Amino acid sequence: MKTQDDGVLHLEIAEYLIKQIRQGVFSENQKIPSENDLCRQFQVNRHVVRQAIARMTNLGWVTPVQGRGCYVNQLVEPIQYVLSSQTRFSENMESQGLPYTAKLLSWEEGIAGDEERANLELAEGARVYRLEIMRSTDDNPLSVTSTVLPKEEFPDLETHLTNFSSLYRIFIEQYRFRPIRKKSIVQACLPLLKDAKLLDIPESVPIVQIESLMNHPGGAPIEYSVARIRGDRHKYMIEF
Amino acid sequence: MKTQDDGVLHLEIAEYLIKQIRQGVFSENQKIPSENDLCRQFQVNRHVVRQAIARMTNLGWVTPVQGRGCYVNQLVEPIQYVLSSQTRFSENMESQGLPYTAKLLSWEEGIAGDEERANLELAEGARVYRLEIMRSTDDNPLSVTSTVLPKEEFPDLETHLTNFSSLYRIFIEQYRFRPIRKKSIVQACLPLLKDAKLLDIPESVPIVQIESLMNHPGGAPIEYSVARIRGDRHKYMIEF
DNA sequence: AAGTGGTCTAGACCACGTC
């Protein structure tokens, strides 16, 4: 350590520890030494060690747990999510044999705002449903999605939201159509605090944000959604 | 400020300052107060102010400059990049009327590794070219791309790399084909230090990583590339 | 020379988990 300089101390320490994890010195689901131990080991202030750990956390190598220690993450091959015209979350997970759940966090009905009207091609004063849905596998939160649906197209949606299990299923079973993905806009960003808490990640871990517009097979836009997804555990594959 | 608690100080300060920027209290390309001023204003330690500024930086609101101050970023509508079977960087920028440049950072020739062989469907011992290309608009770095090309398909590539201006142009003008995007894998992550320096962003600003496989019109894979792109200034639109 | 952001040290108190 500290063989040569120019670099920043905390980043050097982070890289050193990551190399150790790679080499198996610290193995998966085990703890790395405590912050105080690392301070002694590298002869630096605790603040520096904490910056190093923050960097490793953001890169997805470890997750610190208050009162317990700093655990090495499982090196999971990121879940692949295929984006094509007709795929939805539930189908993707099923095709990979992953058990998943979708939970309706909240919903409301209201008058469409300007952006919602533009996206869904609605008239002024049109009403929409707004849903917040969280998706998880094995109790690991994957994504939080805000979905906007034109009320006109979904009569009595309220009655189908009890015992919610999958939005897709409601489309198919209750309204008898299969939405078609029209376009998606993908972006990397940091989560809002609210989303970070829901996804159970620090607010400095990047997320993928996918803004989607789905069409009715007939052609009209029927669903506008913004999904915020853990960046480290997921890959989005686009096939042509 | 500090009307109610439970929140974390530095995050509260960050949100407060962001609100001020939104409201125009601090306008684009102007400076926010210095760290020391903010310390006095909020009656907190400089460390806390720095954490708040770090948060704002990561979210893309400001960029601190050593010795000068902390500037409010221009609220640019992110550049949209359309991913479809046949689009490439140069075409995207041209279609949006943006002046751009592509610079060849380095290149080398070598024996294909396992992953490269798998992606490009090459035999053991096959040789490849590896290029590092940086793309910018108006001196703002946009992306760094590592590209792997099978040597067999690109005879005398070296001679075409002098006065490099666009990989796409070389494909078209020298080898007379137009590659077709086969698949792309999109991910949000943090940049390596090397890439962060090239892209001129802090190492904690998220980037979009797009791993692409391009095919020869005849069907054979012809280009494998991994692009690392500034997350805040870009949107990737996928159309169907 | 003075002011700015970048990094590091030293030490405190708290919330949480384990014993």
Add this chain to the structure above:
DNA sequence: ACGTGGTCTAGACCACTTC
């Protein structure tokens, strides 16, 4: 009671920009 990570204070020195 003790160890862990989470947050904050106080103060130092440096590199860089501006005057």
